[in-house]
Amino acid sequence: MPATQPVSGVLGPLEAEVMTVLWSRGEPMTVREVRADVNAARETPLAYTTVMTVLARLAEKGILSRVREGRGYRYEPLVGDTAGIAVREVVRGFGEAAIAGFVDEARADPKLLRRLRALLAEEP
Missing domain, CATH: 1.10.10.10 (Winged helix-like DNA-binding domain superfamily/Winged helix DNA-binding domain)
Structure with a gap:
């Protein structure tokens, strides 16, 4: 891709x-x-x-x-696109704080929150 x-x-x-x-x-x-x-x-x-x-x-x-x-x-x-590379770098650099920031951003946007919930519900 x-x-x-x-x-x-x-x-x-x-x-x-x-x-x-x-x-x-x-x-x-x-x-x-x-x-x-x-x-x-x-x-x-x-x-x-x-x-x-x-x-x-x-x-x-x-x-x-x-x-x-x-x-x-x-x-x-190992990563599907530039967004994946950017996310990987942010998470590696900021760890749990980055994840918390992503979740906070998702909570502020109903469409994004639905997408996050759908992704979390998928089977690994």
């Missing part, structure tokens, strides 16, 4: 391009595959090492998983 929200503050421009490719493909990808897809939409192609570095950094941030394949890795998103 491609990101529809602005990436400012959540992902850098290259990270956003890489994540858009991974979300749209919907399956684990190698550096070579990501590079080919990213470069298809670019006037100036990115180097293999640039894409490899971006993927490694996203994996270090916990945004991607990576599984060894031969001498390289296959990368897969």
